[in-house]
Amino acid sequence: MAPEPPLLTMSGITKSFPGVRALDGVDLEVQAGEVHCLLGQNGAGKSTLIKVLAGAHQPDGGEITWRGEAVALKSPIAAMRLGIATIYQELDLVEGLSVAENVFLGHEPTTAGIVVRGGTARTAAAGLLKRLGHPEIDPSRLVGDLSAAQQQIVSMARALSHEVRLIVMDEPSAALDPDEVDNLFRIVGDLTADGVAVVYISHRLEEIRRIGDRVTVLKDGRAVAVGLPAKSTPTRDVVALMTGRNVEYVFPERPAAGAAAGREPVLRVEGLTRQGEFAPVDLELRPGEIVGLAGLVGSGRSEILETVYGARRADAGRVLVDGTVLRPGSVRAAVRAGIGLAPEERKAQGLLMLESVTRNVSISTLSRFSRSGWLDHRAERAAAQQATRELSLRPDNPDARIRTLSGGNQQKAVLARWLLRGCKVLLLDEPTRGVDVGARAELYAVIRRLADEGLAVLLVSSEVPEVLGLADRVLVLREGSVVHTADARELDEHRVLDLVMEGS
Amino acid sequence: MTQPATPAQQDAPMPAAKSAPDKGGSRRPLGLRLDVRNLSLLGVLAVLVAVGGITKPDEFLATSNLQLVLTQASVIGVVTVGMTFVITSGGIDLSVGAIVALASVWATTVATQEYGFTGILFTAVIVGVGCGLVNGLLIAYGRMVPFIATLAMLASARGLALQITDGKTQIVTVDSVLDLGIRDAYILGIPPLVLVFAAVTVIGWLVLGRTTFGRRTVAVGGNAEAARLAGIDVRRQRLYLYLLSGLCCGIAAFMLIVLAGSGQNTNGNLYELDAIAAAIIGGTLLSGGRGTIVGSVLGVLVFTTITNIFALNNLESAVQQIAKGAIIVAAVLVQHRTLRGGDA
Numbered sequence: 001m002a003p004e005p006p007l008l009t010m011s012g013i014t015k016s017f018p019g020v021r022a023l024d025g026v027d028l029e030v031q032a033g034e035v036h037c038l039l040g041q042n043g044a045g046k047s048t049l050i051k052v053l054a055g056a057h058q059p060d061g062g063e064i065t066w067r068g069e070a071v072a073l074k075s076p077i078a079a080m081r082l083g084i085a086t087i088y089q090e091l092d093l094v095e096g097l098s099v100a101e102n103v104f105l106g107h108e109p110t111t112a113g114i115v116v117r118g119g120t121a122r123t124a125a126a127g128l129l130k131r132l133g134h135p136e137i138d139p140s141r142l143v144g145d146l147s148a149a150q151q152q153i154v155s156m157a158r159a160l161s162h163e164v165r166l167i168v169m170d171e172p173s174a175a176l177d178p179d180e181v182d183n184l185f186r187i188v189g190d191l192t193a194d195g196v197a198v199v200y201i202s203h204r205l206e207e208i209r210r211i212g213d214r215v216t217v218l219k220d221g222r223a224v225a226v227g228l229p230a231k232s233t234p235t236r237d238v239v240a241l242m243t244g245r246n247v248e249y250v251f252p253e254r255p256a257a258g259a260a261a262g263r264e265p266v267l268r269v270e271g272l273t274r275q276g277e278f279a280p281v282d283l284e285l286r287p288g289e290i291v292g293l294a295g296l297v298g299s300g301r302s303e304i305l306e307t308v309y310g311a312r313r314a315d316a317g318r319v320l321v322d323g324t325v326l327r328p329g330s331v332r333a334a335v336r337a338g339i340g341l342a343p344e345e346r347k348a349q350g351l352l353m354l355e356s357v358t359r360n361v362s363i364s365t366l367s368r369f370s371r372s373g374w375l376d377h378r379a380e381r382a383a384a385q386q387a388t389r390e391l392s393l394r395p396d397n398p399d400a401r402i403r404t405l406s407g408g409n410q411q412k413a414v415l416a417r418w419l420l421r422g423c424k425v426l427l428l429d430e431p432t433r434g435v436d437v438g439a440r441a442e443l444y445a446v447i448r449r450l451a452d453e454g455l456a457v458l459l460v461s462s463e464v465p466e467v468l469g470l471a472d473r474v475l476v477l478r479e480g481s482v483v484h485t486a487d488a489r490e491l492d493e494h495r496v497l498d499l500v501m502e503g504s
Numbered sequence: 505m506t507q508p509a510t511p512a513q514q515d516a517p518m519p520a521a522k523s524a525p526d527k528g529g530s531r532r533p534l535g536l537r538l539d540v541r542n543l544s545l546l547g548v549l550a551v552l553v554a555v556g557g558i559t560k561p562d563e564f565l566a567t568s569n570l571q572l573v574l575t576q577a578s579v580i581g582v583v584t585v586g587m588t589f590v591i592t593s594g595g596i597d598l599s600v601g602a603i604v605a606l607a608s609v610w611a612t613t614v615a616t617q618e619y620g621f622t623g624i625l626f627t628a629v630i631v632g633v634g635c636g637l638v639n640g641l642l643i644a645y646g647r648m649v650p651f652i653a654t655l656a657m658l659a660s661a662r663g664l665a666l667q668i669t670d671g672k673t674q675i676v677t678v679d680s681v682l683d684l685g686i687r688d689a690y691i692l693g694i695p696p697l698v699l700v701f702a703a704v705t706v707i708g709w710l711v712l713g714r715t716t717f718g719r720r721t722v723a724v725g726g727n728a729e730a731a732r733l734a735g736i737d738v739r740r741q742r743l744y745l746y747l748l749s750g751l752c753c754g755i756a757a758f759m760l761i762v763l764a765g766s767g768q769n770t771n772g773n774l775y776e777l778d779a780i781a782a783a784i785i786g787g788t789l790l791s792g793g794r795g796t797i798v799g800s801v802l803g804v805l806v807f808t809t810i811t812n813i814f815a816l817n818n819l820e821s822a823v824q825q826i827a828k829g830a831i832i833v834a835a836v837l838v839q840h841r842t843l844r845g846g847d848a
Contacts, residue, residue: 311733335735349733352726354793363723363734366716373715417734 005068007032007197008053008084008166013062015048020436022048023059024221030166033195035188037208037230040218041242041497043463046201049218050168053199054086055079085159086168093151093158095144100125102143103158128157131190133183149180156187167191168199173207174298185211203296205235205501217241236494239501243464243493250441251469252448254489255288263287264322266456267339267425269308271317277303278480280317285425285456290447292459292471292488296500300480301460302344305427308458309341310334321425335364340418342411344429344460350414351402358384358398361416387416391446408432408439415446426450428459432466444470464496476500544838545786545802548831552806556813563816571695577808578701579604579759580778581801585708586752587779588800590745592712594725594792595650597749599639599657600779604772606661607631607757612674612767621680624761629754635661636750640743654746658776665769674767685762697759704755709797721745725792781828782807785835806831 008030015023023045030036040046051057052064055073064071066082073079079086093102100122101108109120125139134153137146143154152172159167169188173181188198188211202208208215212230216223217238224241267285272278278300285291293301306312308319313329320326321337334341343349352360361384362369369380385398393405393412402410411431418426431447432440447470451457461467467474468488476484476491476499484499556564563569583600590597610616611628619626635657642653676682683689684696691699712718720741723731732738753772760771784790785806786799807828814824 309733331732332735332737341733343730343733348727349729351730352723352793354726355722359719359723363719363731363736366719370716373717375714375716375719377714 004032005065006030007067009063009065010049010053011063011065013049013052013064014060015052015057016060020434022221023052023062025062026218026221027223027226028216029227030197030199032165032197033192034213035192035198035200035211035230037212037215038199038201038218039208039215039238039242041462041464044218044242045221046218047170048221050086050170050199050201053079053084053168055084080162083163083165084168085162085164085166087152087155087159087170087172089170089172089174093143093154096142098140098142099129099137099146099154099157100139102154103128103139103161105158107161124161125157128160129153131160132156132187149176152176164196166197166199168201170201171203172200173202173204181207203501205238219243235498239494239497243497250444252445254448254472255452261286266322267308267458268320268323269317270320272304272307272314272319273316274303274307274312275315276480277312278307278477279482281482283458283475285458287424287454287456288451289473290451290457290459290471292461292467292474293477294461294464294467294474294496294500295477297462298479299477299500301462301477302429304477305341305429305458305460306343308334309339309427311341335421335423338422338424339427340364340421340423340425341427342414342418342429342431344433346407346410346414346434351410353403355402356399357388357393357402357405357413360402360413361387361398361420364417365421383420384416387420388413390419391416392442406439407434407436408443411435411443412446415450419450423455425456425458428457430461431459432461432463464493468493468496542787542796542799542802545799545806545835548835549802549806549809552809552813556809556816559813560816564813567693569812569816571690571693571698573805573808573812574698574701575695575763576811577804578695578697579756579763580775580782580808581701581804582704582752582756582759583772583775584779584782584800584804585704585797586749587776588708588783588786588788588795588797589712589721590650590749591780591783591788591790592725592792592795593721593742593745594728595643595742595745596780596790597639597654597746598651598776599635599654599661600749600753601772601775602658602661602665603632603635603750603753604757604760604775605665605769606635606668607754608760608767608771609665609668609674609769610767611757612676612761613668614674617676617678620678624676624678624681625758628758628761629751632750632752632754632757633747634750635753636747637743639750640746643746644739644742662769665771669767669769671769676761676765676767681762682765685765697762700755700759704752705797705801712795712797717741717744722793722795725789725795727793778804778807781832785832787839803835 006029008028010026010028013023013026026045026049028049038046038049048057052059053073055076055078058074064073071082094105097105100118103125104121108116109124110116122139126135129135129137129139132153134150137150137153143151146154172184176184188200191198200212208230215225215228215230215233215238217225217228219242263286265284265286269281269283271280271282273280281304283291293304295301303312307314310326310329310331310333318325318328321339324337326337327333347353352363358381362380366375369376369383381398388398389396391412393409393416402413405413428447432443435443447457459467459471468491471488474486474488474491475482476496478500583604587597587600607628610631611624616623616627639654639657642648643650689696712721720731720736723736724738724741728738757771761767782803783800786796786803788795788800810827811824814821
């Protein structure tokens with residue numbers, strides 16, 4: 001081995017959040033001057049791990065060694081002082097400040113510690129931008145006026161404005177055009193030539209083959225493979241390591257294949273398109289059927305769902321419920337036609353967190369409990385209670401405040417809302433996000449039962465096993481296009497991952 | 505059997521199983537907390553009455569003084585009811601004072617007064633609703649931030665009021681309007697304006713707590729995106745809310761005309777701040793999602809009583825402003841504490 005100790009060693013890192021063990025003893029070892037790739041499915045623990053590395057999360061256990069010495073990364077500033085910089089997928093730039101101001105935010109060059117020397121900052125920023133191959137970015141321009149790719153360069157310049165030894169890049173190529181990706185790789189090459197280590201996260205295996213030195217694979221909060229050679233490990237092996245989750249989900253029985261085939265489709269989507277989000281999508285949904293959309297983050301899954309629901313306006317195409325075309329871009333039209341949505345961000349988009357269960361359940365059905373605008377609280381409460389009981393929501397108390405409920409029960413409240421309304425089509429966006437493992441099986445059973453009772457369900461999930469286990473039919477998405485459609489029983493996790501990652 | 509216990513939550517008997525998690529010490533922490541909050545405001549009010557009674561026993565507790573306090577509370581009180589709805593929905597209406605001014609001068613021009621009582625009342629209400637309509641359209645459909653849209657309305661409505669009056673006081677000569685303000689018009693010792701205030705309060709309380717309109721208001725304020733995705737027409741709701749606030753301003757303007765016997769472009773000065781302050785100390789969340797008409801009205805009464813006590817004791821209005829500020833801070837601090845205690 002190298003005579004010098006590794007630049008960074010993380011061993012046995014654990015981190016739990018309420019209901020989830022995000023990191024369950026992760027090991028990572030990074031050498032100076034290497035490109036170390038981090039692979040894993042959504043929820044495998046990549047984001048948590050890099051946040052620990054950036055000092056944004058404090059681990060519950062484990063050890064971190066930096067250049068041979070044990071360290072604690074107590075805050076983002078502490079990590080930065082050591083020379084660890086992180087470029088997040090969602091860029092953390094201040095749009096109202098100039099490029100130079102962003103680059104030196106928090107460590108501005110000053111005179112006497114008070115007066116910012118803007119000229120010095122601009123000159124230094126220009127130097128960094130040139131080094132990054134983008135001398136055309138004017139340091140005095142506002143960051144908000146730059147393109148996404150340029151903003152990423154600024155973010156990188158900010159990382160390099162510190163004395164940096166390790167840069168973490170979280171899916172840096174996701175927002176880039178191919179030629180910009182080439183420039184990114186050139187920068188990565190320059191950095192490593194200078195002895196800087198890069199921790200590189202990407203879903204694109206071909207990129208990892210091009211620039212990676214070694215690969216660490218995460219699954220279920222554990223490192224299942226540490227330091228594999230990036231160039232020579234077969235794709236098959238990498239995918240095998242990422243899949244086959246240890247947590248066994250219990251999925252409900254599916255009805256016989258083709259059971260719903262004879263029925264008239266309740267939802268028909270024809271050529272639905274949104275520029276830059278997804279290519280024309282066609283699909284049919286029959287009563288009693290669960291159709292899953294599988295794909296990576298940014299493949300257009302949620303966008304399709306929200307467009308069907310009218311929360312986004314389609315550029316082209318149409319949505320029909322029972323043969324009637326819906327007014328585009330109108331949530332109310334969709335709801336009236338019998339569509340319900342359980343949104344991806346349950347707390348931000350689905351629930352009234354200050355309110356009781358009853359009020360969250362009845363919100364879409366208020367007119368049923370009112371006469372000329374006056375609410376009948378008792379009827380409302382009784383109906384909400386009945387709907388939540390059908391889904392065995394706990395606690396069985398319609399007056400409980402929604403925020404005191406677990407994630408699974410909050411999700412049941414959202415489902416109860418649409419059950420109460422008597423909708424025909426249910427759109428589920430990441431229905432088990434933030435739901436702990438034990439409660440998932442129950443939620444799956446509920447969803448299947450609703451389908452058996454005649455509901456048509458369109459399911460989006462970033463967890464491939466969930467889509468495969470729950471859905472009858474699966475549409476695989478890659479970068480906004482449906483690349484494959486099949487009966488869920490004919491697909492397995494490997495095949496789906498191959499499709500979404502390499503498009504083969 | 506369907507009497508509500510608080511505007512927020514009905515006190516219906518629970519059918520079965522009700523051993524809910526006892527986090528806030530109650531099975532309906534929200535309802536209880538509002539009660540506690542209102543009770544503490546009632547306590548403050550009681551202390552103030554005691555202070556008034558002790559410092560100026562003869563004057564403060566005299567019927568005529570109590571009538572005066574309530575009358576003074578009535579005008580700003582009606583404005584505050586409208587403001588409470590707007591704040592509960594997550595909005596703000598900075599233009600209420602200016603709308604009151606504009607409505608009061610428009611309704612007291614020589615031309616309007618020719619149409620007598622009905623003309624004045626009608627004009628005041630229409631001007632109020634009209635301004636509310638502009639606010640609502642700008643905010644709901646023009647996607648302007650409420651703060652900015654109503655700030656613009658504040659400036660232009662005040663300007664228009666000045667334009668109409670040319671800075672002069674417009675004396676009201678319609679006797680039927682003035683008669684509402686005199687002692688002979690009191691019903692069982694209660695001034696008619698106070699009855700109007702009481703009616704607006706009760707209607708506001710019922711609408712916020714017992715109607716789909718009220719429920720949608722709370723939902724929009726609590727989480728506008730969730731409300732939209734649940735199928736609520738958030739924009740229309742916002743439009744209605746600013747219309748409602750404008751309507752309250754129109755009513756308040758008419759009340760002010762009765763009270764002052766005139767219309768002035770300086771009417772309603774800083775009403776926006778008084779109304780916001782009263783709503784906030786009453787327990788309405790400035791960020792929206794929770795509002796209480798009863799709390800707002802108690803807030804108005806607290807502020808009006810302070811003003812009265814300070815006036816009776818010949819204290820400077822500067823001291824009075826300081827006391828108001830201190831009360832706002834204290835009330836919000838107490839609320840944070842009860843909130844945190846309940847949610848922990």
